[in-house]
Amino acid sequence: MRISEAAARSGLSIDTIRYYERTGLAPPAGRGADGQRRFSSENVEWLTLLASLRETRMPMKQMRRFAWLYQQGHASVAERKRMLLEHADHLERQRAALDRCAELLRYKLAKYDEIMGDGA
Amino acid sequence: MRISEAAARSGLSIDTIRYYERTGLAPPAGRGADGQRRFSSENVEWLTLLASLRETRMPMKQMRRFAWLYQQGHASVAERKRMLLEHADHLERQRAALDRCAELLRYKLAKYDEIMGDGA
DNA sequence: CTCTTGACCTGGAGCAGCTCCAGCCCGGTA
DNA sequence: TACCGGGCTGGAGCTGCTCCAGGTCAAGAG
Numbered sequence: 001m002r003i004s005e006a007a008a009r010s011g012l013s014i015d016t017i018r019y020y021e022r023t024g025l026a027p028p029a030g031r032g033a034d035g036q037r038r039f040s041s042e043n044v045e046w047l048t049l050l051a052s053l054r055e056t057r058m059p060m061k062q063m064r065r066f067a068w069l070y071q072q073g074h075a076s077v078a079e080r081k082r083m084l085l086e087h088a089d090h091l092e093r094q095r096a097a098l099d100r101c102a103e104l105l106r107y108k109l110a111k112y113d114e115i116m117g118d119g120a
Numbered sequence: 121m122r123i124s125e126a127a128a129r130s131g132l133s134i135d136t137i138r139y140y141e142r143t144g145l146a147p148p149a150g151r152g153a154d155g156q157r158r159f160s161s162e163n164v165e166w167l168t169l170l171a172s173l174r175e176t177r178m179p180m181k182q183m184r185r186f187a188w189l190y191q192q193g194h195a196s197v198a199e200r201k202r203m204l205l206e207h208a209d210h211l212e213r214q215r216a217a218l219d220r221c222a223e224l225l226r227y228k229l230a231k232y233d234e235i236m237g238d239g240a
Numbered sequence: 241c242t243c244t245t246g247a248c249c250t251g252g253a254g255c256a257g258c259t260c261c262a263g264c265c266c267g268g269t270a
Numbered sequence: 271t272a273c274c275g276g277g278c279t280g281g282a283g284c285t286g287c288t289c290c291a292g293g294t295c296a297a298g299a300g
Contacts, residue, residue, distance in 0.1 A: 074235060135258075246295105
C-alpha cells in the first residue's frame, strides 16, 4: 500500500512516517516502479507499534535502539523484552500522573462551582 | 521562598519556571531587595497546577489563555471551568491510549516469551 | 495528444517546549 | 580578602515533529 494508507492505518501522519524513516526509526520502505514508497502489512504493524510507544512518550533515542535491536533478529529478544517491561513501568507512572491531575481538576472544579453559586 | 525551593515543591525545573514566567504562563514573581525572585505559596500552587496540566499535555497556548483568564478574576470562572472540563476529557483519552499501549506490550511480551522458550 | 489533477517525492525551514550555558552579581563564611 | 553557592540574563541548542516550495509521475478529461 501507499504512504497515505499506511498513515491512516498506523495513526501516524505522512510527514511523521517519512521522518521516522529518515531518522532510522522505521526501516526504509520498499519502492514501486514509480519510485514511491510501498508498505507491507508488517511495515504498518511496526509503524503502529511506534505510534503507540510515541503516544506514551518513549523517547526517540530508545525507540531507535529498539528498532536497531529488532533488526538484529532473535538474539536481541531478551533486551527488547527488558525495554518493553521498562516502558510498561512508565505507563504506570503516567497513569498515576493522570490520576493526580484528575484529582486536582475535581478540586478546582468544585471550587469554581462554589464561586459561581450552586445554580450555575 | 526562592526559586530552588519553588522548583522542588512544584516539580518544575528552575529553568522551566523562568521560562514560564517569560512566556506569560506564570505571573512575574516578586523580587527581594537582592533582585532575586521570591515565591509565595499561592505562586507555588499555581506552578504546581501548571506542572500537572503540562504533564498531561495541555498545550502552552491553552495554558497561557487559562493564565490570562485567571488574572481577569471571578468573571472568567465559567470559561476556566469549561477549559478544565475539556482537559478532563483529554485525560480520559490519554488513559485509553495507555490502556491500548499496555495491551500491545502484553501481546509483544507474550510473543517474546514464546520465542525465548518458557524457561527464559 | 495535451492538459489538468492528485498523490507522492526531496530538502530545508519553522515551531513548541524546554534545557543548557557563559558570564555576571550578591551575600555569607574562613 | 578570597571564595563559594545560588541567583540573574540573554541566547544557543535540542527533540520531535510539521509545513512548505518546487518538482515528478500516472491517470483521466477534452
